[in-house]
Amino acid sequence: MQLLESIISFAVLLSLSVALSQGTDSxxxxxxxxxxxxxxxxxxxxxxxxxxxxxxxNAAGNEINRLTGLCMEMGQxxxxxxxxxxxxxxxxxALVPVLKPAAGYANLTGIVRDDFYFGxxxxx
Amino acid sequence: xxxxxxxxxxxxxxxxxxxxxLIVSYALFFSALLGARADAGIxxxxxxxxxxxxxxxxxxxxxxxxxxxxxxxxKVEPNLVPAGVDYSRLAGTxxxxxxxxxxxxxxxDGFVRSGTCIYRLVVYEPxxxxxxxxxxxx
Numbered sequence: 334m335q336l337l338e339s340i341i342s343f344a345v346l347l348s349l350s351v352a353l354s355q356g357t358d359s360x361x362x363x364x365x366x367x368x369x370x371x372x373x374x375x376x377x378x379x380x381x382x383x384x385x386x387x388x389x390x391n392a393a394g395n396e397i398n399r400l401t402g403l404c405m406e407m408g409q410x411x412x413x414x415x416x417x418x419x420x421x422x423x424x425x426x427a428l429v430p431v432l433k434p435a436a437g438y439a440n441l442t443g444i445v446r447d448d449f450y451f452g453x454x455x456x457x
Numbered sequence: 458x459x460x461x462x463x464x465x466x467x468x469x470x471x472x473x474x475x476x477x478x479l480i481v482s483y484a485l486f487f488s489a490l491l492g493a494r495a496d497a498g499i500x501x502x503x504x505x506x507x508x509x510x511x512x513x514x515x516x517x518x519x520x521x522x523x524x525x526x527x528x529x530x531x532k533v534e535p536n537l538v539p540a541g542v543d544y545s546r547l548a549g550t551x552x553x554x555x556x557x558x559x560x561x562x563x564x565x566d567g568f569v570r571s572g573t574c575i576y577r578l579v580v581y582e583p584x585x586x587x588x589x590x591x592x593x594x595x
Contacts, residue, residue: 346480350487354494361505366575369513373578376536377587380580396587397578
């Protein structure tokens with residue numbers, strides 16, 4: 334009976350340890366690195382004249398995509414169906430930036446420098 | 458009869474203590490293993506963050522093109538890298554500051570990557586091509 338108890342205890346401990354060891358196997362947090370890479374992408378597009386000419390910007394973006402496998406999206410906007418009301422201002426439809434991760438290419442449709450996606454490619 | 462009872466108690470204790478000792482020793486071993494793994498993870502994260510910091514300095518100041526005199530009047534172009542940058546010297550300086558064995562280079566120039574590596578995107582001034590500047594440390 335005691336042998337059975339010890340076997341059961343050991344099995345419980347073993348399963349617990351396996352579960353714990355799988356839970357602690359977390360990877361490196363690369364969020365800061367990805368943020369820095371996004372800044373690189375912006376600077377590279379600027380250096381290639383992409384903020385003055387969207388064609389050059391898309392060419393630079395596609396070059397970055399070829400090198401890194403990462404996608405970018407910038408400046409896409411859509412008209413909201415809802416009204417945006419600011420204190421003391423008239424209400425009306427608002428243009429808001431919509432960023433959809435581009436699928437395998439760069440898609441720069443306008444210059445909205447603060448709204449910029451740069452990261453893993455996903456389907457539109 | 459009393460001695461027979463004592464014998465059973467002894468056997469009972471024996472069969473209880475051995476599994477308990479085994480379980481306790483296993484628990485101690487496993488907690489040590491988890492601790493070592495956590496330490497390795499933290500060290501890996503620290504090295505990665507140091508590489509990010511070193512690369513950030515390099516692409517913004519250390520290897521970036523500067524013109525118009527020295528600091529603070531000079532103008533620096535972040536992510537624009539001119540030809541002739543001494544990457545081994547820059548890696549030596551940054552590596553000594555951050556206490557890591559750092560190497561920097563372009564894959565196009567035959568740079569061999571070893572250890573933990575990250576890359577940063579730069580524009581190489583001579584041909585204005587986009588390149589990946591690698592930073593490896595260990």
